[in-house]
Amino acid sequence: MAGKSKAVVINEKDNVATAIVSLKEGSTVSLELQGRKERIKLLSSIPMGHKFALRAIGKGEDAIKYGESIGQTTAPISRGEHVHVHNVVSHRGRKEGA
Amino acid sequence: MNFQGYRRPKGKVGVRNHVLVIPSVVCSQGAAEAITRNLKGTVYLPNVNGCAQVGADREQTKRTLVGFGTNPNVFAVLVVGNGCENLPAKEIAEAIAPSGKRVEFIEIQDVGGTKKTIAKGKKILREMLADANALKREPIPLSELILATECGGSDYTSGLASNPALGAASDLQVEAGGTVILSETTELIGAEHLLAKRARTPEIGKKVLDLIAWWEKEAIATGQDIRGANPAPGNIAGGITTIEEKSLGCIYKGGTTTLEEVIPYAFPPTKKGLILMDTPGHDIDQLTGMMGGGAQIAVFTTGRGTPTGSPIAPVIKITGNAETYRKMKDNIDLNVSPIIQGKETVKEAGKRIFDEVIAVASGKLAKAEKLGQRDFCIFKIGLNF
Numbered sequence: 001m002a003g004k005s006k007a008v009v010i011n012e013k014d015n016v017a018t019a020i021v022s023l024k025e026g027s028t029v030s031l032e033l034q035g036r037k038e039r040i041k042l043l044s045s046i047p048m049g050h051k052f053a054l055r056a057i058g059k060g061e062d063a064i065k066y067g068e069s070i071g072q073t074t075a076p077i078s079r080g081e082h083v084h085v086h087n088v089v090s091h092r093g094r095k096e097g098a
Numbered sequence: 099m100n101f102q103g104y105r106r107p108k109g110k111v112g113v114r115n116h117v118l119v120i121p122s123v124v125c126s127q128g129a130a131e132a133i134t135r136n137l138k139g140t141v142y143l144p145n146v147n148g149c150a151q152v153g154a155d156r157e158q159t160k161r162t163l164v165g166f167g168t169n170p171n172v173f174a175v176l177v178v179g180n181g182c183e184n185l186p187a188k189e190i191a192e193a194i195a196p197s198g199k200r201v202e203f204i205e206i207q208d209v210g211g212t213k214k215t216i217a218k219g220k221k222i223l224r225e226m227l228a229d230a231n232a233l234k235r236e237p238i239p240l241s242e243l244i245l246a247t248e249c250g251g252s253d254y255t256s257g258l259a260s261n262p263a264l265g266a267a268s269d270l271q272v273e274a275g276g277t278v279i280l281s282e283t284t285e286l287i288g289a290e291h292l293l294a295k296r297a298r299t300p301e302i303g304k305k306v307l308d309l310i311a312w313w314e315k316e317a318i319a320t321g322q323d324i325r326g327a328n329p330a331p332g333n334i335a336g337g338i339t340t341i342e343e344k345s346l347g348c349i350y351k352g353g354t355t356t357l358e359e360v361i362p363y364a365f366p367p368t369k370k371g372l373i374l375m376d377t378p379g380h381d382i383d384q385l386t387g388m389m390g391g392g393a394q395i396a397v398f399t400t401g402r403g404t405p406t407g408s409p410i411a412p413v414i415k416i417t418g419n420a421e422t423y424r425k426m427k428d429n430i431d432l433n434v435s436p437i438i439q440g441k442e443t444v445k446e447a448g449k450r451i452f453d454e455v456i457a458v459a460s461g462k463l464a465k466a467e468k469l470g471q472r473d474f475c476i477f478k479i480g481l482n483f
Contacts, residue, residue: 018337050254071339089340
């Protein structure tokens with residue numbers, strides 16, 4: 001699946017990638033995005049299995065993995081930034097504000 | 099394609115040949131355990147329910163206990179009651195009897211205390227064991243097999259490797275004419291539209307959406323935050339951010355075939371192919387529901403590692419996390435992490451899982467069986483009074 005890359009993008013609609021090894025802040029990850037080779041500089045350390053943004057995502061937009069929404073951002077996210085519970089929230093199965 | 103199984107009186111087929119002791123109530127659980135002690139080939143259910151239950155809650159407990167008795171992995175059944183419970187041993191035994199297998203019941207109050215109950219129970223079990231041990235496996239088509247699928251202790255590898263690989267195995271099982279159960283309704287939240295689209299009829303698709311709406315409403319009605327339970331803290335540490343992300347990774351295990359039926363907890367499927375059973379995401383509740391519905395074998399994917407097993411069925415453990423496999427080799431049967439390393443395709447790993455299902459169905463012990471892991475709990479839907 002991943003070949004030699006350190007991260008995977010599952011669907012071409014995705015705006016996040018998943019690190020398959022732990023990645024250090026400031027390091028660069030090479031990925032193929034829609035047939036184009038891209039290099040993304042990481043703005044934070046990304047633990048193995050965690051996600052980082054492939055492009056800038058505005059506040060309140062969908063974070064997209066598997067080609068589907070996995071929740072909405074609670075702050076603007078920059079390309080290369082860690083995407084997790086601190087900046088993405090689910091609105092499913094809970095009362096707002098709970 | 100065939101596996102080697104045990105043919106039951108009414109034509110159903112088991113992959114194991116257990117003599118089962120069912121305590122109808124928590125009060126007789128101790129006696130049930132003592133009856134099976136040192137009798138190889140027997141097993142009991144650690145049932146904590148069976149009294150002070152009413153309505154649908156009582157029915158669900160009864161249906162699940164009866165479903166374990168009628169499950170084709172079970173050769174014969176002894177039901178042990180105390181005597182004053184509101185789910186009497188006799189009622190359970192009578193509901194198991196139509197399966198055509200031998201079923202007996204005894205009550206501690208009637209026999210006269212625990213010691214006499216143990217002695218009487220052991221005598222009945224020895225007779226049952228003699229008959230069970232005389233039965234031989236025979237070639238059985240895979241169309242007779244109901245494969246339960248489950249994931250627990252998920253991390254990022256679950257959605258990338260183990261669940262897609264299990265999905266490929268599920269497709270092979272459906273292609274062979276058999277049945278696959280997908281469950282854990284709460285872990286479809288955020289992915290329900292994808293499953294509903296695959297339903298055989300619009301009515302079945304609507305059932306999927308209605309189930310999700312019901313669970314979401316129940317979660318909201320608690321006034322609590324579902325995020326404390328699902329994704330679980332371990333899921334979040336493993337990189338899963340939201341229930342949607344977990345669900346999207348989760349539904350891969352059902353493969354890509356048409357959804358044929360939606361059934362309630364611990365009900366037997368009436369169709370072949372891919373079935374959705376309505377269960378919670380709780381690992382043991384859902385495993386118990388699927389075995390209560392007649393599944394003979396389970397494949398359980400895990401990222402962080404779990405020890406789960408069933409009293410009456412093999413549970414094959416799969417991980418896509420190389421580190422988890424290394425650390426928990428005594429629990430995990432198959433390692434599909436080569437998918438993530440780009441050394442194996444999802445389809446190849448799926449074939450490996452499918453081959454393991456056939457081997458284990460034919461008698462090879464899964465690791466959870468070797469460890470004697472016998473988890474059982476019934477999804478409670480009402481208060482005890």
